[in-house]
Amino acid sequence: MLHAQTKGNGIHKGRANGEDGHESIALLAQPQLAGEIHRVMSAIRSGQINQRARTEGFEPEECELLQDVNQALDALTSPLAVATECLGQLGQGKIPEKITANFAGDLNTTKNNLNACVDALGGVVEVNKVQERMAVNDMTVHAAETYPGIFGEVCRSTNIARGACSTLSGLRNRLPSGISGKSWRLWRRSANAPKWTSWSRLLSS
Secondary structure, three states: OEOOOOOOOOOOOOOHHHHHHHHHHHHOOOHHHHHHHHHHHHHHHOOOOOOOOOOOOOOHHHHHHHHHHHHHHHHHHHHHHHHHHHHHHHHOOOOOOOEOOOOOOHHHHHHHHHHHHHHHOHHHHHHHHHHHHHOOOOOOOOOOOOOOHHHHHHHHHHHHHHHHHHHHHHHHHOOOOOOOHHHHHHHHOOOOOOOOHHHHHHHOO
16 A cells, blocks of 8 residues: 655644744744745755755754744655655556555545546456457456446447457357358358358458
8 A cells, every 4th residue: 555654743733822823933033044944945946845954053942943844844745755656656557556545635635536546547457357358269258337437438348349259259150160262252142141241351260
């Protein structure tokens, strides 16, 4: 299963009566602290999503604020890492396992959408199984047609093709043994020959 590793809940619990918010604003006036936060945000904007604030050399209250920033970034980047792993497997033609981790808010919607994609790709797996059996003249396997959108359409088309091949296979089995060449042309013109003359080349192969 795909899991996300997060530090805490990504949200620092502030002190009562809004004191934490006021103190945070005051702390941001400190040049060194503001510079460190600016450095991290600039790195994130440039795509360095694993960059985190350094807490060394700061006062305890400042460290607490920087840890809040880091936890907020973890809450975003951990789900992103899981989604990236899932998409990477899809890009390699592999169907990944569904994501089981719980994400907050809109991030959980992204997880649900990816899991729905994994479910829908089950139709591709079924079509592959049907075609593998058809390759060895086994027409007994069919694909479920309940998948959404194009996945269901591919399953339906595959079942139609399987049915047509099954009919042709049964027809060929009813042909006289050893029929070929000139004998086949005479037989297909007889009163008892099927009217599917357009399939003569396939049936005589």
